[in-house]
Each structure stands twice: as C-alpha cells, then as structure tokens.
Amino acid sequence: MEKRLEQKHRALLEEAERQSIAPTDNIRACFELLALTGAIDRDCAVRLARHRLSEGKFVLMFLLHDKPDGLSPHELAARAGVTRATITGLLDGLERDGFIARRAGLDDRRKIAVILTPVGQEMASDLFREHAQWVASLFEGFTVNERKTLSGLLQRVWRNLDAANRRLGPDVDGSG
Amino acid sequence: MEKRLEQKHRALLEEAERQSIAPTDNIRACFELLALTGAIDRDCAVRLARHRLSEGKFVLMFLLHDKPDGLSPHELAARAGVTRATITGLLDGLERDGFIARRAGLDDRRKIAVILTPVGQEMASDLFREHAQWVASLFEGFTVNERKTLSGLLQRVWRNLDAANRRLGPDVDGSG
DNA sequence: GCCATATAATATGGTGCCTAATTTTCGTCA
C-alpha cells in the first residue's frame, strides 16, 4: 500500500481510469489528500476518546479554558463554527461527564454561562498541550520552504474549489 | 482571510502561539490541510445532496453500478470501508428513494443481493461522470511535478502520523 | 436428526452534526 487510499476512493479511481472520463492523476491526488486528513481525523478522535472527549467537545473545553466567567452557548457556537443546537448536545455530554457546568446568566437571563469545572480545567490544560504537540509533530522535519510549498499548492486547490462552486451557480438550493 | 482556517483551528493556533508550547508553523500547516479537505467534503456533500444522496450512498451506488447481479451488504461494507450496520441504514434510505432493491439470495438465503433499479442505474452513471470531473477539476493546472511534490509531502505526514501512533503504544484500547 | 458454532442481516442505542420549530426572555414602541 505505497500510496494510501481508502477502499471507496480506490474503487472510484480505478473506474475513472477504466472509463478515462477525467484526468486520473488529478483524482488520485485529491484522494491522497482526503485519505490523509481522514486518517488524521480518525487518530485525533482516538486520542481524544481516551479522555471521553470528541473533537467538538475538546474545542469547547479549549475555548473555555481561560474564561473564568465562562461563555454563552451562543458564543461557543460562533467560535467553534457549529450551530447552537449542536453546542447544546455537546454541552449535555460535557456536563454529564463533569467537565463543565451551566450557570444562569446574571444580566441577561436568556443567556447562560458555561464554565469549566476544576476537573475540566485540569483536563483542558493537559489535553491542549498534548494535542498541540501531536498536531505539530505531524509536520516534524518539514523545512520552512516545504511548508510554504505545501501551503501554496493547497491554496491553488482552494481556488479551483471556488471556481467549481461558481460554475455550479450561486442558486444551489433549487428544490428540483 | 488569506490563509483559510476554520474558527476552531484559528483559536487553537493562537493559543499555541501565546503559550509557545509547540512549533506553531507546523500547527498552522496541519490546520490548513484540515480546513481544505473539510471544505472539499462540505462541497461534495452539497453536490450530492442535490440528488438526495450522501457520500456514503454515492459510494454504494457506484459500487453497484456495474454489478447486474448485485452485491451483498457484507461485500458493500468491505468495499466501502464501513460496518455492515451502517450499510443497512444507507440501504434503507436508498431503497426508500427508489435507487436500489433488495433481492433474496439464491444459494445462501442469509445473503441478500442489492441491485440498482433502472432509476438508480441512470443516476449512478450520470453522477459518477459528474463527480469524477469535479474531483479532477480540483487539481486543474497542476503539473506532474507539482502533483509529485504534493504527494511526497503528504507521504511524509503519513510517516509522522504513524510514528506518533507508535509512540502512543499499540495497546490503545485500555479502558482507563 | 440435532446441537454448537459461525456468518448474514438487522435492531438498538449512542455520538456528533445538521435544520426547523419552540420556549423563554429581552427591548422597544405605542
């Protein structure tokens, strides 16, 4: 398995080769990218699961780790990039496991303040350090130039992605 | 937003910078990678959703598109890289939407054969062509060397990922 | 023929994410 691809991607790629309907080197490149980040995500999940945490929960704890007065679910949603409804679910789990507490809002009673418990505090600090070191380790041995090269190539994929979206048209939600 | 990062990653990165506990350029590189594939996955989901399909369902339909005798859920699970239980759910949706049919097995009555309906057949062909072209378009403008460079850099991340896993130890499932 | 065991598919229940409704509260305006 020199070039790692997931099963599903491998099948698609082979078929594209067989039908030769698109540049298969490009497809391969895309799947290599997808397979790698898929693996990173999986490993990340495994690491976090050892502490009864998911990535979403970890981000919330991280967001709270230096906020003694807490943040509202609304703010957490904005900073974590998920909806408020999702935050509610994550908070339920974190509260059940004793990592956070919900406090009634003082000035605005619609808001609640989410704060880390002492247990949560400790977990957050340890985990953040561990996690950051792991993430950094993935690019161990890369020179400045190599990182720049990678970044530049990725930027170009971004642009192609945007271009494809523009071709699709802005009115995507047509219920047809 | 020149270097696109998701909210959550941006926050982690800034904190890592503040605490300087790990090489933040590496962390940034990792997050750029994650953000890009996150965007690709999202766009992919949007494209497929226009046809009432998810990525998982698309892969199943693709796997079936040249198998007139069908495949069993077991085989589909193996080739798609998900569990049989997941396949059951995906097939339920595909059957409800009229894309596939379940046929009782002939030789082994525990097995069932999943086949595409004519509607499913047509959908699968169209979609495969469209999807392959979209995926290929993401690397439009890349030279052979650029693709090689990218692939090589990605391979090195794979190796770092493996190394990190080895450091974590093989006995990861300890119920601690 | 009958039992133990293996295998196929599904059911159940959990997680994380979503969108859309719903409830509570706030602020404003008449």
Place this chain on the structure above:
DNA sequence: TGACGAAAATTAGGCACCATATTATATGGC
C-alpha cells in the same frame, strides 16, 4: 402596561457513523 419582534437556548427529528445485541440461516460433528 401590553403587544411585538429579536435573540438565546432548547427540543424534535433527521443523517451517518459506530459497537453491541438479536434473529435467521448454514455447516460440521456426533
């Protein structure tokens, strides 16, 4: 003061994934 719209959190319902039962079928040993 009361009505109304906006905002905060939650609930409800859906999807995709998982692990772990559960049920039906097959197979080998006796």
